[in-house]
Amino acid sequence: MNTYTYSYKTDSTKEIIGRVYALDLFEAQIKIAMVKKLSIENITKLFEIKKSLSSEKNVRTYQN
Numbered sequence: 001m002n003t004y005t006y007s008y009k010t011d012s013t014k015e016i017i018g019r020v021y022a023l024d025l026f027e028a029q030i031k032i033a034m035v036k037k038l039s040i041e042n043i044t045k046l047f048e049i050k051k052s053l054s055s056e057k058n059v060r061t062y063q064n
Contacts, residue, residue, distance in 0.1 A: 001021045001022065001023060002021070002022060002023070002024075002051055002052070003019055003020075003021055003051070003052040004019065004020050004021075004022055004025065004028035004032075004049055004050065004051055004052060005018070005019045005049070005050060005052045006018055006019070006020075006028075006032055006047040006048065006049045006050075007047065007048050008046065008047060008048070009045075009046060009047060009048050014048065018032070018035070019052065020032060020035070025049065025051070028049055029043050029044065029049060032047065032049065
């Protein structure tokens, strides 16, 4: 399984808003479509989906 992250295409900072575990990009699109309750066509229009590399530091941290 690979980790796929997604962000809004219109967001200039490309902040990651979610991640899914999937075998390939198509499965990731299906899972995101289920979460967002949108069609796969709309998912591809609204979100940039990319395979996350293990070396990337994508995890948001919060301080109290």
